[in-house]
Structures are given as structure tokens and as C-alpha cells.
Amino acid sequence: MGLNDNELIQRCQTGDMGAFRELVQKYQSKIVWLAFQMLGNYEEARDVSQETFLRVYRALANFNLNNNFYTWVYRIVVNLCIDILRKNKHNSKPLSLEEVGDVDAQDLPAEQYVEKKELSAKVQQVLRQLPPLYRLILVLRDMEGLSCKEIEQIVGCNHNTVRWRLFRARQIFKEIWEKQAAEHPDEDWSIADFGS
Amino acid sequence: MQCWVVQKILPLYVGNDLPVFRKNIAVHLQKCAHCRLVYHQYQKPRNILQSLKTPQLSPNFFEGYWDELYRKIQVVQKPQPSFVESFFSLRPLWRPAMAVFLLVVGLLLTQKLWIPRHAGQLLTPQPTAIATTSPMPFQPIIPKKQLEVLLKYPETMEYRLDQVEPLSTKNVSF
Ligand SMILES: [Zn+2]
Numbered sequence: 001m002g003l004n005d006n007e008l009i010q011r012c013q014t015g016d017m018g019a020f021r022e023l024v025q026k027y028q029s030k031i032v033w034l035a036f037q038m039l040g041n042y043e044e045a046r047d048v049s050q051e052t053f054l055r056v057y058r059a060l061a062n063f064n065l066n067n068n069f070y071t072w073v074y075r076i077v078v079n080l081c082i083d084i085l086r087k088n089k090h091n092s093k094p095l096s097l098e099e100v101g102d103v104d105a106q107d108l109p110a111e112q113y114v115e116k117k118e119l120s121a122k123v124q125q126v127l128r129q130l131p132p133l134y135r136l137i138l139v140l141r142d143m144e145g146l147s148c149k150e151i152e153q154i155v156g157c158n159h160n161t162v163r164w165r166l167f168r169a170r171q172i173f174k175e176i177w178e179k180q181a182a183e184h185p186d187e188d189w190s191i192a193d194f195g196s
Numbered sequence: 197m198q199c200w201v202v203q204k205i206l207p208l209y210v211g212n213d214l215p216v217f218r219k220n221i222a223v224h225l226q227k228c229a230h231c232r233l234v235y236h237q238y239q240k241p242r243n244i245l246q247s248l249k250t251p252q253l254s255p256n257f258f259e260g261y262w263d264e265l266y267r268k269i270q271v272v273q274k275p276q277p278s279f280v281e282s283f284f285s286l287r288p289l290w291r292p293a294m295a296v297f298l299l300v301v302g303l304l305l306t307q308k309l310w311i312p313r314h315a316g317q318l319l320t321p322q323p324t325a326i327a328t329t330s331p332m333p334f335q336p337i338i339p340k341k342q343l344e345v346l347l348k349y350p351e352t353m354e355y356r357l358d359q360v361e362p363l364s365t366k367n368v369s370f
Binding site for chain 2: 017021024025028029030032033042046050053054057058116119120123138139141142143144145148163166167168170171173174177178
């Protein structure tokens with residue numbers, strides 16, 4: 001069984017590079033995914049993830065083990081992404097199915113697997129139309145399953161702001177989804193019962 | 197609970213993100229078909245999002261990822277060269293030029309620090325001497341009001357002169 005975050009961090013703090021590598025491998029997908037959700041571009045998301053781990057490495061010596069590691073790392077990613085979004089007026093290009101990545105459903109029958117992949121692309125299309133900060137909250141809460149308290153720490157906002165953004169994000173997501181369904185009656189925008 | 201109120205707060209209710217009214221809403225949803233429909237319209241997208249957690253990115257995506265990061269770490273870790281090390285890392289031809297440059301800068305700095313202090317010591321006269329002798333070349337700075345009193349009542353001169361603050365180099369105009 002692999003070591004938990006705190007054990008890995010303790011090893012990193014003694015200069016164990018192997019432990020740091022393990023930590024990176026454990027979180028690289030999540031970090032890239034989160035950065036991608038905010039930036040809409042995998043190349044940029046990859047760069048941001050590298051910068052995040054570099055910052056983590058530099059600050060890890062002073063990391064307090066009573067704090068939550070992933071909340072801290074997520075906060076670094078989010079701040080880096082916000083900086084990028086502020087600097088460039090961000091144009092996210094439309095996504096191809098390949099760009100969306102491979103959905104986590106390899107164990108499904110072929111037909112359902114394709115269906116889910118298409119659904120994933122549609123979700124991304126809708127998410128992309130949400131303002132980045134609303135999208136972020138929705139991704140953290142509904143996709144990553146973090147609690148509102150954790151999101152408050154990551155985003156650096158208070159309780160009410162997080163709730164409000166979550167409320168608006170769910171409203172907007174539903175509205176856009178319904179609009180897309182009305183605009184593309186030839187495509188299947190009906191909401192299948194995945195994971196319910 | 198009225199339908200419009202229920203529908204207004206459904207976006208938070210679907211994710212258990214509403215700390216209050218949970219029971220009231222549940223009761224209302226059991227009775228009201230229309231609100232139940234709206235509830236499902238919010239619940240389904242949430243289910244989809246939940247089912248699409250972090251995807252498995254293709255292995256190619258992370259090819260060379262660690263090596264790239266490791267190189268960056270090594271750059272960060274590399275200690276900054278000391279002054280002497282950076283001097284000797286210069287090309288041999290640049291070394292004398294750098295040495296002359298540093299010498300000139302050093303000289304200028306010591307001159308700047310040394311001259312005023314020295315000049316100050318030489319030029320600062322005793323306060324009484326200045327006040328009683330010719331005001332040239334360095335005039336004591338006496339506040340205007342104090343000067344007027346001195347000119348009007350010269351008999352107070354001695355007393356007043358004691359009040360004149362000793363000159364500092366700051367007050368000397370070159
Ligand atoms: Zn109702």
C-alpha cells in the first residue's frame with residue numbers, strides 16, 4: 001500500500017526525491033485537470049501544473065502537517081490560473097473529444113463508453129460557457145466532490161460567496177444545457193442516468 | 197412552502213448545500229409534481245458532473261513530465277554563485293575591465309562618504325564664534341522672528357545668543 005500524503009511529505013522534508021516524485025504522480029492528473037477546467041487549454045494547464053509542483057517543492061520544507069495538502073496545492077493552482085486569466089483576455093478554443101481526455105469509464109460496455117465520452121464533451125462545452133470562477137466552484141464541488149468548507153480555503157472566499165457562486169453556477173449550467181438541447185434537436189442532449 | 201421559494205433554492209438543495217429548510221423542501225417535493233420536475237432538472241446535471249471526475253489523461257500527456265520538472269527543480273536548487281565565484285566565471289578578458297570598474301565605483305563611493313564628513317568637521321565653527329563675528333562666509337540660521345527681536349532689543353543679544361542652536365553641517369550652505 002502506498003504512503004499517505006503526510007508520510008510522503010515527511011519524507012520529502014528529509015530530502016527524499018523519490019517521495020516527492022510519488023507525490024507528483026499522485027496529484028499530476030488532478031492538477032492538470034483543474035487547471036484545464038479554468039484555462040481550457042491542456043498545454044497551458046500542463047505548464048501551470050509544473051509551476052505548481054515547483055512552488056510546492058520550494059515551500060514543502062515549511063509545510064505544516066496539520067494542514068490539508070491537497071487544499072493547499074489546489075489553492076496554488078487556482079491562484080496561478082487566476083493570474084493567467086487576468087493577464088490574457090482568455091480565448092479558449094473549442095474542444096475536440098481527444099482534448100477532453102479519456103473519461104474514467106473503461107470498464108463500461110463499448111456502446112456506453114462512447115456515449116459517456118460524448119456526454120463528457122458536451123459537459124465541457126457547457127462548462128466552457130460559464131465564467132471561470134463559477135466553473136471552478138462547480139468543478140470542485142460537483143466533479144471533485146470537495147466540501148464547501150474546503151472550497152472556501154482553496155478559492156480564498158468566504159462561505160456566502162462560495163454558496164452564491166455554486167447556486168449561480170448550477171443555475172447557469174442548467175440553463176445552457178437546456179438551450180443547447182433546444183438548439184441541437186438532432187443531437188442527444190437528454191440527460192442519461194450516469195452515476196445517479 | 198410556496199413553489200417559487202422551493203424552486204429558487206433548489207440549486208443548493210440538490211447538492212446538500214442548503215443547511216436550512218431541508219425537511220420542508222422534501223415534504224413539498226413529495227406533494228408537488230411541478231417542483232419535483234424542476235428538482236430533477238437540477239439533479240441530473242449534478243449526477244453527470246459527479247460521474248465525470250478527473251479523466252484518465254492519455255499516458256503520452258505525462259511523458260517526460262517528471263524529467264522536465266526535475267530539471268526545473270535542479271535549477272531552483274542550484275546555490276547562487278558567490279561574488280568571488282562569479283568574478284572568476286567571467287571570461288579572462290573581462291576580468292581586468294571588471295576590476296577597474298569595481299575600483300572606480302569603490303573610489304567614488306568612499307570619496308562621497310568621506311568628503312562631506314571631513315568637510316563638515318573643518319567647516320563647522322563654534323556657534324558663539326559664528327554669531328559674534330562676521331556672518332560671512334557661513335551665516336547661522338536664526339529664525340526670522342528671533343532675528344527681529346535681536347535687532348529691536350540688542351541688549352538681549354547675549355541672552356539670545358545663548359539660545360541660538362549650534363550649527364550643524366546641514367545648515368551650512370556651500
Ligand atoms: Zn411546488
